[in-house]
Amino acid sequence: MHCARRKMNVSTQLFLLACYTLTVGFTLALGPKQDTEFTFLLPAGSTECFYQTTVRDDSMEVEYQVIAGSGLDVGFAIISPSGHRLTSDFRRSDGIHMVDPTEDGDYRLCFDNSFSKMSEKMVFFKVIINRRSGTGGARDEWADAAVTENMVEYRLEDVRAMMDFVYERLERTRQVQTMLKAFEARDRYLLEDNLWRVSFWSCVNLLVMLAVAAAQIYTLQNLFHDTKRVCT
Numbered sequence: 001m002h003c004a005r006r007k008m009n010v011s012t013q014l015f016l017l018a019c020y021t022l023t024v025g026f027t028l029a030l031g032p033k034q035d036t037e038f039t040f041l042l043p044a045g046s047t048e049c050f051y052q053t054t055v056r057d058d059s060m061e062v063e064y065q066v067i068a069g070s071g072l073d074v075g076f077a078i079i080s081p082s083g084h085r086l087t088s089d090f091r092r093s094d095g096i097h098m099v100d101p102t103e104d105g106d107y108r109l110c111f112d113n114s115f116s117k118m119s120e121k122m123v124f125f126k127v128i129i130n131r132r133s134g135t136g137g138a139r140d141e142w143a144d145a146a147v148t149e150n151m152v153e154y155r156l157e158d159v160r161a162m163m164d165f166v167y168e169r170l171e172r173t174r175q176v177q178t179m180l181k182a183f184e185a186r187d188r189y190l191l192e193d194n195l196w197r198v199s200f201w202s203c204v205n206l207l208v209m210l211a212v213a214a215a216q217i218y219t220l221q222n223l224f225h226d227t228k229r230v231c232t
Helices: 002-030 136-145 156-224
Strands: 033-042 047-054 059-068 074-079 085-092 094-099 105-112 121-130
Touching (some): 059 105, 085 094, 105 121, 121 156
Antiparallel strands (some): 033 121, 047 105, 059 094, 059 121, 074 085, 074 105
16 A cells, blocks of 8 residues: 555656756747847848847847848948947948847848949848846746656756756757858858859850961961962
């Protein structure tokens, strides 16, 4: 009887541990980080601005990269909700900027292609918001749950620390993969553009060689073709 009750307690503890694990996993998935990725076409001679809403005391990281277009360069600026220009890049192909801490309001992320009058650019950018506010409630709930007895010889804080570690590594892996995709797209564009140039100039050289060969044959024929008649 005591053995059966003990097995039942272990089963109940395992079930509760699974519930806590799913709850924490869901909280981390929605958790302190918010990512936004976007790829757009920036017309020639124009400027495009995007808005990112933040709250006070968070941190914002912005990464951008030009993946197509002549020169592979754009201008970039971050303007705070109060109107101050925080960063300013001129004719850069990529860049990473951090705003810490943030203000309440909308930040402007502006991409400038006004210096190019004929070439449009394809730009990829990513915004990462690390939320420091609003996470206290989840931590308090976890602390309340951790007050209970140890479950199957594992402490809840150890489980949380391990899940935080795994989540951070997975998040970093996803960010690196996204940047590698952007690098791959830019390299593919450069490869296709160089292939078109090589093919074009190869055809031009071939036509010039054929024209020179035809001119040489015609000149040699005229040298050996005597139009004068000798009367005997």
